Amino acid sequence: MRLATPPGFATEVFLLEAPDPSLLPEGPWTLVGDQRLREAWIEGGLPEPSDALWISVSEEEKKLRTVIPWLEHWARIPLHRDATVVALGGGVLSDLAGLAAALYLRGIAWQVWPTTLLGMVDAALGGKTGADLAAGKNLVGAFHAPKRLVACTGFLRTLPERHMENGRWELVKTAILQGELGWATEILQTGPVRTGWIERALAYKAGVVHRDPREAGERRLLNLGHTLGHALEAASGYQLLHGEAVGLGLLASCLLGEEQGLKPFPAELLDALARRLAPLAPLVAPWQACLPLLHRDKKARHAPGHTEDAPVTEIHCILPRPGESAIQRVLAPRVWEAPHARLVDLLDREATRA
Ligand SMILES: NC(=O)c1ccc[n+]([C@@H]2O[C@H](COP(=O)([O-])OP(=O)(O)OC[C@H]3O[C@@H](n4cnc5c(N)ncnc54)[C@H](O)[C@@H]3O)[C@@H](O)[C@H]2O)c1
Incomplete structure (x- = not known):
């Protein structure tokens, strides 16, 4: 179901039970996903790009240094300006992946598929992306709204x-x-x-x-x-x-x-x-x-x-x-x-x- 949002809102918002592959980007795209969700992604019939990054990222690793290898990886593919990054995971992953999308080629499109309840009701919406500095949480970041938010409640089944x-x-x-x-x-x-x-x-x-x-x-x-x-x-x-x-x-x-x-x-x-x-x-x-x-x-x-x-x-x-x-x-x-x-x-x- 596509949720009603204000006219001109930067993000299309979908709320579904099971994932729907037709909501993935139409053009070229890559994935940064929480490896805990890999099985559910594949079982949900969703395609896995060969250059996907399946990672595990904790709050302690919500740092700029974590995204540098992702950016290098995208440049090696190479990911072009018209590509979209799909972020699959909780708030830590989506904040970092959104930030990486904001930085890469000075900003490419991204989609967010939140997999925690906190991500679905808060972190994935609103365009705030970020990383922590030693001095505190979320002290570096960018406003970079995802083109689409796809909240699939079925993903919550494995959430502790x-x-x-x-x-x-x-x-x-x-x-x-x-x-x-x-x-x-x-x-x-x-x-x-x-x-x-x-x-x-x-x-x-x-x-x-x-x-x-x-x-x-x-x-x-x-x-x-x-x-x-x-x-x-x-x-x-x-x-x-x-x-x-x-x-x-x-x-x-x-x-x-x-x-x-x-x-x-x-x-x-x-x-x-x-x-x-x-x-x-x-x-x-x-x-x-x-x-x-x-x-x-x-x-x-x-x-x-x-x-x-x-x-x-x-x-x-x-x-x-x-x-x-x-x-x-x-x-x-x-x-x-x-x-x-x-x-x-x-x-x-x-x-x-x-
Ligand atoms: N950008 C914003 O507007 C905004 C708003 C609120 C919070 N945040 C940020 O969100 C972060 C917290 O996000 P969070 O609470 O989602 O935590 P998180 O991203 O750390 O995820 C929690 C844990 O659950 C695991 N996980 C995620 N989905 C799972 C699933 N479906 N099944 C099993 N395990 C799963 C993750 O691997 C992780 O270990 C904080 O860094 C906070 O700053 C951002």
Whole structure:
């Protein structure tokens, strides 16, 4: 099924159960695929180009140096300007393959076939490609939208449960971002992930990134849960997966909204969030470890009027509201201290109950 996207949207978006070979590029193309998916690709009746790269790439290898051999390989084929790169894999692979496509011959076309839930509902859509630097995640990259996104839910059959849960947090984020508490509650219940949720998340993100492709305003809302989430993710030494960290940051954002005088979230929803997040409690770093990371966040900046001796940092925060769309506020990093403490309390309480 081709999903409706805004007129002029850069990417055609397809959501299917089984893969459809007719959605592959019409002209010359090559593949960069996660080797874990090779069997499913072939079993799905999809052709395997002789110059395909089947690789295994972890978050630790999400580096510029990883893509250089791919570029050299494409130049040896040689891959021409009219060729398309097809990226098959999770967010790490699609961020890197999209970046490589942006760099090769100053930019060739690419398609993305996401194979993780997080990839399907978030990473594959919106044209952000990137790699990590020693100083932090995704600090280098390019905006280079894929021509086509093909999300085949059948590929999720082999995805480990922890990674399904990881993607579920991005779905919960999308629901809470819009103030849709009924939808959030539904996603938080046990039971399989529904295709309709993926469709809804894709439609929402397509609208936002179309209106604000370069993240100058509205697109920043998609960072809900990421401010404290990124700090927790880094402070855990990346033992927390990205979506898990976003889930924790999401609950803390609901609590921060209340602290900032916004309408509070119903206790039942906060409890449901805490219950599902409770297994992550041992990976939640203490506040003292998070604060310096908040100061170094890539969205942090020096507040006007700061001095060399006493720099004051402010940070972009997204505050969710029940029944309404989230809002943006620029706040001092220390405002997260109280929500962090409440988050730890809520998780401990749920972990003891379990
Ligand atoms: N570009 C964006 O807008 C954007 C948005 C969100 C996240 N991201 C990036 O996405 C990355 C995280 O992506 P992710 O959560 O997909 O993790 P991932 O790409 O590391 O994949 C998770 C693991 O699952 C394996 N895998 C993938 N599909 C599988 C399948 N169907 N069956 C079995 N195993 C499978 C992978 O080999 C990997 O080991 C981060 O680097 C993050 O920065 C990018």
